[in-house]
Amino acid sequence: MSILVAANFDADEWAAWWPALQAALPGEHLIRGRSEAPAEAIDVALVANPPLGALQGLPRLALIQSLWAGVDKLLADATVPAEVPLARMVDPAMNDAMAETALWAVLGLHRGTFAYAAQQRDRVWRQHPQRRADEIHVAVLGLGQMGRTAAQRLARNGYRVTGWSTRAMAVVEGITTAAGDAALAEVLASAHIVVNLLPLTPATRGIFGASTFAAMPAGASLVNLARGAHVVDTDLLAALDSGHLQHAVLDVFHSEPLPVEHPFWSHPNITVLPHVAAQTDPRSAAVIAARNVQALRQGQPLADRVDRRRGY
Amino acid sequence: MSILVAANFDADEWAAWWPALQAALPGEHLIRGRSEAPAEAIDVALVANPPLGALQGLPRLALIQSLWAGVDKLLADATVPAEVPLARMVDPAMNDAMAETALWAVLGLHRGTFAYAAQQRDRVWRQHPQRRADEIHVAVLGLGQMGRTAAQRLARNGYRVTGWSTRAMAVVEGITTAAGDAALAEVLASAHIVVNLLPLTPATRGIFGASTFAAMPAGASLVNLARGAHVVDTDLLAALDSGHLQHAVLDVFHSEPLPVEHPFWSHPNITVLPHVAAQTDPRSAAVIAARNVQALRQGQPLADRVDRRRGY
Numbered sequence: 001m002s003i004l005v006a007a008n009f010d011a012d013e014w015a016a017w018w019p020a021l022q023a024a025l026p027g028e029h030l031i032r033g034r035s036e037a038p039a040e041a042i043d044v045a046l047v048a049n050p051p052l053g054a055l056q057g058l059p060r061l062a063l064i065q066s067l068w069a070g071v072d073k074l075l076a077d078a079t080v081p082a083e084v085p086l087a088r089m090v091d092p093a094m095n096d097a098m099a100e101t102a103l104w105a106v107l108g109l110h111r112g113t114f115a116y117a118a119q120q121r122d123r124v125w126r127q128h129p130q131r132r133a134d135e136i137h138v139a140v141l142g143l144g145q146m147g148r149t150a151a152q153r154l155a156r157n158g159y160r161v162t163g164w165s166t167r168a169m170a171v172v173e174g175i176t177t178a179a180g181d182a183a184l185a186e187v188l189a190s191a192h193i194v195v196n197l198l199p200l201t202p203a204t205r206g207i208f209g210a211s212t213f214a215a216m217p218a219g220a221s222l223v224n225l226a227r228g229a230h231v232v233d234t235d236l237l238a239a240l241d242s243g244h245l246q247h248a249v250l251d252v253f254h255s256e257p258l259p260v261e262h263p264f265w266s267h268p269n270i271t272v273l274p275h276v277a278a279q280t281d282p283r284s285a286a287v288i289a290a291r292n293v294q295a296l297r298q299g300q301p302l303a304d305r306v307d308r309r310r311g312y
Numbered sequence: 313m314s315i316l317v318a319a320n321f322d323a324d325e326w327a328a329w330w331p332a333l334q335a336a337l338p339g340e341h342l343i344r345g346r347s348e349a350p351a352e353a354i355d356v357a358l359v360a361n362p363p364l365g366a367l368q369g370l371p372r373l374a375l376i377q378s379l380w381a382g383v384d385k386l387l388a389d390a391t392v393p394a395e396v397p398l399a400r401m402v403d404p405a406m407n408d409a410m411a412e413t414a415l416w417a418v419l420g421l422h423r424g425t426f427a428y429a430a431q432q433r434d435r436v437w438r439q440h441p442q443r444r445a446d447e448i449h450v451a452v453l454g455l456g457q458m459g460r461t462a463a464q465r466l467a468r469n470g471y472r473v474t475g476w477s478t479r480a481m482a483v484v485e486g487i488t489t490a491a492g493d494a495a496l497a498e499v500l501a502s503a504h505i506v507v508n509l510l511p512l513t514p515a516t517r518g519i520f521g522a523s524t525f526a527a528m529p530a531g532a533s534l535v536n537l538a539r540g541a542h543v544v545d546t547d548l549l550a551a552l553d554s555g556h557l558q559h560a561v562l563d564v565f566h567s568e569p570l571p572v573e574h575p576f577w578s579h580p581n582i583t584v585l586p587h588v589a590a591q592t593d594p595r596s597a598a599v600i601a602a603r604n605v606q607a608l609r610q611g612q613p614l615a616d617r618v619d620r621r622r623g624y
Contacts, residue, residue: 016441093444096470097423100445103469104419107412116585117429123577125569125586129328130593132405133412156468157415158408257437265435273428274437281442 006050020282024290098278099153133158139191142198199312228253318362332594410590411465445470451503454510511624540565
């Protein structure tokens with residue numbers, strides 16, 4: 001059988017991924033194009049933003065393994081066969097990277113470094129009062145692998161952390177948790193910083209709109225590391241421009257790359273990152289993808305299967 | 313007896329410090345000016361950049377308690393009586409603040425956020441390859457209270473940390489340590505990021521000059537959180553302009569506020585912070601100062617006495 005790698009990688013990305021996948025899948029026939037093997041010989045697709053229709057007409061396809069953590073685009077692609085098991089990438093190295101980005105953003109908001117960067121541009125020397133980490137309340141929305149890892153990392157660095165998830169869930173060591181729509185307003189009301197790590201689903205799309213911003217206290221900040229479509233851009237701009245929100249750190253956008261004319265680029269209270277909060281590391285991700293291929297071949301349960309109805 | 317608070321505080325700082333000191337020293341007679349008590353009634357001076365000569369002619373002065381951690385300016389002030397015991401401020405809250413600033417700077421250098429900030433100004437969407445924290449070697453120079461706290465915080469967040477001190481010293485849990493001039497070149501040679509938390513002494517003044525930068529690998533970065541006089545400014549500019557060093561995060565400068573015409577302000581590879589890496593928190597520092605006042609009054613040993621010969 002053959003394994004199709006269907007990805008919109010550029011040359012540099014192929015140069016990193018191809019040897020990593022070959023090393024992790026010795027003895028497997030890896031192909032990069034449909035023409036390299038008959039359709040009926042392909043039983044696994046490793047995908048990263050696959051070209052539209054790339055997975056159609058593969059009668060023996062038995063596993064679609066995403067190389068990215070988020071699968072919302074795959075679920076929205078009607079050409080991705082819905083009956084084939086789909087697995088997300090859950091890589092501890094990516095969880096750590098996400099936790100680092102969340103911590104960097106929270107430290108920067110807590111310690112005023114975004115304001116100091118603006119001052120540097122104007123050559124202004126002005127010190128702002130400083131609070132202790134345990135005086136900063138951080139709400140982490142989304143308690144999947146990444147949300148839990150980020151929340152615990154923040155707590156271990158001294159912040160008061162509350163984790164919130166859409167559904168009730170188990171205790172996460174070191175942090176307070178809350179769940180469900182009714183609890184959200186209360187969690188937001190006391191948050192100095194809100195870190196978004198929710199999956200993108202019909203229920204969470206546009207969750208960061210005017211009413212959510214109004215539920216956050218004056219001077220609060222948003223760190224969006226999940227999906228651009230979680231945010232209503234015009235509402236965010238209004239909340240920042242009114243002074244109600246202080247700052248937003250955004251790694252993800254409705255359209256990526258962020259269009260050059262988008263107002264986020266030049267807004268003084270928005271920090272734009274080019275979707276780098278947790279880049280997949282081919283070295284570790286290839287090994288994790290290979291484990292699921294092996295599970296498939298040995299008839300064992302697949303890890304990190306997506307519940308298509310739930311959306312993640 | 314009276315306690316003289318000799319400080320160059322502005323109105324906001326007095327508004328924070330005065331009630332904190334009064335709360336921490338109940339029953340003590342606190343004064344802000346020499347005219348408020350006879351010279352022979354003053355036995356303690358709490359100082360923060362005291363006006364020149366403020367401590368002269370106090371025959372019963374028995375304790376000079378600094379409200380700042382660094383005492384290099386006090387030791388350089390010939391009007392500060394050399395025979396009176398001098399104590400530094402060692403405040404766990406300041407150690408934590410310093411560790412947070414060090415961690416913020418290291419995360420930013422590791423994750424490329426200073427480069428992404430420059431890209432945002434130019435509306436450039438470009439992702440850079442990402443390394444794991446355990447692939448980043450951080451050298452922390454100076455293993456006093458702040459250096460140790462910062463080094464351990466970095467190690468707990470996954471970085472490979474080597475701590476270096478001028479003199480041989482005890483093991484610091486969680487990090488590799490080295491000491492003495494001979495070991496410095498080796499520590500620098502493998503460092504991706506050097507964090508300076510050395511005390512300023514004749515031996516460390518100008519330590520970050522051309523030869524130290526040459527000992528660091530190409531692409532390394534400097535985080536100076538100690539004193540501006542540790543750095544030879546022209547050598548730092550040369551090392552950055554040649555591309556040998558990648559970036560510098562500077563919280564301290566030869567002259568503060570950093571003069572408006574100084575080239576650091578506008579250098580694309582320098583991040584300027586206005587001496588805020590670890591601001592003293594009046595709430596906790598007043599309590600720590602009060603403990604030493606109490607020790608003096610009760611004839612007990614003073615904490616955190618400065619060794620004037622050693623310089624810290």
